Amino acid sequence: MYKRLAGCNFIPYTSLESNSAQRMPNTSARPKHGRRARRRRRVDPARDQLVSSSLESAQQCLLNQDYGTAFVHYLLVLNLAPVFKDFAQESFRFTLFKWAKELDSVGRIQELFDCYEQALEIFPADEVIVNSMGEHLFRMGFRDEAAGHFHKALKLKPDYPEARENFYRVANWLVERWHFLMLNDHGRNRKYQQAIQKAVQNGCNTVLDIGTGTGILGMCAKKAGAAEVYACELSKTMYELACEVVAANGMEGSIKILHKKSLEMEVPTDIPHRVSLVVTETVDAGLFGEGIIESLIHAWHHLLLPPKRGEGEFREDCTTGRVIPAGATVFCMAVECLEIRRHHRLRAAEVGGLSMAAAGELRSPVSCSSEQDDSTEPYTTERLSRLPGGYRELTEPFTALTIDFNNVLVRELEGLSSREVREIRLPVTLEGELDALAVWFQLHLDEENSLSTGPQEDTCWEQAIYPVHSAMSFVLKARDELIVEVSCRDAYLRLCCVAVLRDGHKIDLDERVDLQNSGQPIPNPNPEVELCSALACLQTSQSDSEDFCMLECSEMALLNNQDYHQSFCTALNKLISGLKVKSQNLNTGGTAMSAVDSRLLYVLDVSEGFSLLSLIAAHQGQVKAYSSVEKTKQQNVLRRLAHSNNISEQHLEFWLNHTEDERGVLQRPSREKLWSAIILDCVETCGLVRQKLMEKASLARFLLEEGGHIFPEKIVVYGMLVESDTLLLESAVQGQEPTLGFNIAPFINQFTVPVHVFLDFSTLECRHLSEALELFVLDLMDANANYTEREVRVQTISGGRITAIPFWYQIHLDQNISVSTLSRNSHWKQAAVVLQEPLEVQARDWIRLAVKLHKSTISISAHIDNTPVQMD
Numbered sequence: 001m002y003k004r005l006a007g008c009n010f011i012p013y014t015s016l017e018s019n020s021a022q023r024m025p026n027t028s029a030r031p032k033h034g035r036r037a038r039r040r041r042r043v044d045p046a047r048d049q050l051v052s053s054s055l056e057s058a059q060q061c062l063l064n065q066d067y068g069t070a071f072v073h074y075l076l077v078l079n080l081a082p083v084f085k086d087f088a089q090e091s092f093r094f095t096l097f098k099w100a101k102e103l104d105s106v107g108r109i110q111e112l113f114d115c116y117e118q119a120l121e122i123f124p125a126d127e128v129i130v131n132s133m134g135e136h137l138f139r140m141g142f143r144d145e146a147a148g149h150f151h152k153a154l155k156l157k158p159d160y161p162e163a164r165e166n167f168y169r170v171a172n173w174l175v176e177r178w179h180f181l182m183l184n185d186h187g188r189n190r191k192y193q194q195a196i197q198k199a200v201q202n203g204c205n206t207v208l209d210i211g212t213g214t215g216i217l218g219m220c221a222k223k224a225g226a227a228e229v230y231a232c233e234l235s236k237t238m239y240e241l242a243c244e245v246v247a248a249n250g251m252e253g254s255i256k257i258l259h260k261k262s263l264e265m266e267v268p269t270d271i272p273h274r275v276s277l278v279v280t281e282t283v284d285a286g287l288f289g290e291g292i293i294e295s296l297i298h299a300w301h302h303l304l305l306p307p308k309r310g311e312g313e314f315r316e317d318c319t320t321g322r323v324i325p326a327g328a329t330v331f332c333m334a335v336e337c338l339e340i341r342r343h344h345r346l347r348a349a350e351v352g353g354l355s356m357a358a359a360g361e362l363r364s365p366v367s368c369s370s371e372q373d374d375s376t377e378p379y380t381t382e383r384l385s386r387l388p389g390g391y392r393e394l395t396e397p398f399t400a401l402t403i404d405f406n407n408v409l410v411r412e413l414e415g416l417s418s419r420e421v422r423e424i425r426l427p428v429t430l431e432g433e434l435d436a437l438a439v440w441f442q443l444h445l446d447e448e449n450s451l452s453t454g455p456q457e458d459t460c461w462e463q464a465i466y467p468v469h470s471a472m473s474f475v476l477k478a479r480d481e482l483i484v485e486v487s488c489r490d491a492y493l494r495l496c497c498v499a500v501l502r503d504g505h506k507i508d509l510d511e512r513v514d515l516q517n518s519g520q521p522i523p524n525p526n527p528e529v530e531l532c533s534a535l536a537c538l539q540t541s542q543s544d545s546e547d548f549c550m551l552e553c554s555e556m557a558l559l560n561n562q563d564y565h566q567s568f569c570t571a572l573n574k575l576i577s578g579l580k581v582k583s584q585n586l587n588t589g590g591t592a593m594s595a596v597d598s599r600l601l602y603v604l605d606v607s608e609g610f611s612l613l614s615l616i617a618a619h620q621g622q623v624k625a626y627s628s629v630e631k632t633k634q635q636n637v638l639r640r641l642a643h644s645n646n647i648s649e650q651h652l653e654f655w656l657n658h659t660e661d662e663r664g665v666l667q668r669p670s671r672e673k674l675w676s677a678i679i680l681d682c683v684e685t686c687g688l689v690r691q692k693l694m695e696k697a698s699l700a701r702f703l704l705e706e707g708g709h710i711f712p713e714k715i716v717v718y719g720m721l722v723e724s725d726t727l728l729l730e731s732a733v734q735g736q737e738p739t740l741g742f743n744i745a746p747f748i749n750q751f752t753v754p755v756h757v758f759l760d761f762s763t764l765e766c767r768h769l770s771e772a773l774e775l776f777v778l779d780l781m782d783a784n785a786n787y788t789e790r791e792v793r794v795q796t797i798s799g800g801r802i803t804a805i806p807f808w809y810q811i812h813l814d815q816n817i818s819v820s821t822l823s824r825n826s827h828w829k830q831a832a833v834v835l836q837e838p839l840e841v842q843a844r845d846w847i848r849l850a851v852k853l854h855k856s857t858i859s860i861s862a863h864i865d866n867t868p869v870q871m872d
Helices: 013-021 045-063 067-080 082-105 109-122 127-139 143-156 161-174 178-184 186-201 216-223 236-248 292-302 338-344 527-537 541-547 553-559 562-588 613-618 632-644 693-702 725-731 745-751
Strands: 206-210 228-232 255-258 277-280 322-324 327-336 361-363 380-382 398-404 422-427 436-444 450-452 463-467 481-487 494-502 505-508 548-550 601-605 623-627 652-654 675-679 704-711 714-719 755-759 773-779 789-795 800-812 818-820 830-841 846-854 857-864
Touching: 045 067, 045 082, 067 082, 067 109, 082 109, 082 127, 109 127, 127 143, 127 161, 143 161, 143 236, 161 857, 178 186, 178 725, 178 745, 186 216, 186 277, 186 322, 186 450, 206 216, 206 292, 216 228, 216 236, 216 255, 216 277, 236 255, 236 745, 277 292, 327 422, 338 463, 338 553, 398 422, 398 481, 436 494, 463 494, 548 632, 562 601, 562 613, 562 675, 562 704, 562 818, 601 613, 613 623, 613 632, 613 652, 613 675, 632 652, 693 704, 725 755, 725 800, 725 830, 755 857, 773 789, 773 846, 773 857, 800 857, 830 857
Parallel strands: 206 228, 206 277, 228 255, 277 322, 361 548, 601 623, 601 675, 623 652, 675 704
Antiparallel strands: 327 398, 327 436, 380 463, 422 481, 436 450, 436 463, 481 494, 494 505, 714 773, 714 800, 755 830, 789 846, 800 818, 800 830, 846 857
């Protein structure tokens, strides 16, 4: 009557209950007098029958893939008969996850979470269900709540790898890495402390810390003697962290922390009266990006005492309000930088044998153009001192803007967004190609203390980068004047290069004329791009809009990676040529091939985001290529390129247009044919192996025709032992000294992740303690060659502290062709495992590394092992 399902043997409910009730008592135990004996459960035949029939119905519904009904039956059974919990747990999980997937696919999100809540009422300590709910929360954008579930799952089962991997992933979102750098910046912390201490000693005895983070500035105010200290924090994770930190430092009752946005705070609902001092560091690399202007306008109107009216006013500081920081000065300069250029502009006229002339206007989402929308940002951020290849300053730094945070009048805070666009003429001091404007600022905490975020400073700050979007090279000459427009629309600082003055003539940059030869066209190393741009000028505005396509910065860098595409072109050509020869030999042997499609080879590209690899395959001839590009405008780019490169539209198909589930991509192209080649995207831009790569490779192997190939066929992971204080500072707070003696490190270091991503190894400040060595191999064509862990030995070449092991990949397309993620023009970054405790070594020590790969996460432990190796 009860069948086996999902690894569980179903037996009648009454049988299980009777076995439970008939256990022998412990006869050696001493009787407990005065305690009433446990009463045996009264038999309820109707209830038992309901449980039994519901179990059978749940099983049948699962067999019919009716997961919603099966889930309801399981809920009924487990609520009526909790004795079944251990017995049915695995099948219940399976049912829940299948039903949740269906609800997710049709957008019934509230019902999905209701099901998880019901499941957790029955299995509150099931780490798998807790972790799975966290995954759904994370996908929906509820990062704080997701982190709580991942953290709970780890507490329930500390060695649960899925929860650990998820927690590390969400930790990067919740507590961004700059928190560690900022807290480790003793100079920054000390200057804030000095400014706060001076203000409190001058009478500012009521303080509000806006965006408190860990609470360090509020604690500085309390330590300085402030009578009342309030703080607010929008992030739930950081709010809870701040509460723990304040309590650990003995200030729990003297600092009131609110989980609220400052714009929602009121007097007396949230604080009893207006305060005399607001402290904040809600600024980003572009100064205004975290909303400091809006926050301070609201604070002056609703939370702060009125400001001093002028120098001649002698009111006590306790009766007037002020802000730390008091103001800022913004600086800017024009730079030439290949690294910035290749992430924001297409520089290749030909990619993998394909002419790019018909691509249209391709642009990164970083732009200050008037057509800006929610998908674009006015600037990106970079640490100029660590950009691969460096940069050249084409101008001297100039003052772009000054702002007084203690002046709420129309001319300052309230009038910032409505200020007229300011035009600045910037003398060019060095000849070079104009790639971007780099921006930084000096934050004036008070009259004596200030912080600089400049590229030459030893600081936790990056600089704001405003890339120049031009399809043409634009060379500035010494003694030119670059005209820059500065504005603050939408309370974002916006800078745009609009024109150049040379020899008294003003030339608009959009006209793309040569500033070197009196208005003649600029010599361009990419003549096809120049031709495309000229033709675009003759089109209507509507077609301009149609030809415009936005690519992510990493996608643009990929498009500019010539070696990568040429390697794929060569490898695909070799494979397809061999398969063509094989097919011709079969035809010669008498095999009939009547249909046109029967002569085609099928290639599937499942790369993430924008990819030309399907076109490169189709360009080989006699190939029908399937692309996984999803966005309509990006598909249109590929169609234009196919047409201009004489690729038949019948030989390019967008596979995801015909499947609801991404996993459906890895299917047969037709009943008769298998894939000749499947191209997998193996490495994320951040430097990690893509999630579920090996599962995809396993499925792909079964879908290849004889002689077919997975690209790449193998990935070799390489690494190196290094000593790097920079990686330590970016990974965890280093004790109490940088945080002014406050006990913060143990709390924020809960969010330390062992793998540092988006690393530029070529510019990382570090000492190499070993040569590069092979750490791990992933074979996508031969499953038998794979393993999950490996030990390797490496000898140090210098003494020091091993703090981290940066790693990168050699991606083998076939036995002879490979690309490296460490190459100079790679669009990939590198990653590094940061050791929990640095390892002191001497030169020529032998180090044993234990390397493990779980899904996409690489973990490495290291210890000294100078034991002589036994030779066979």
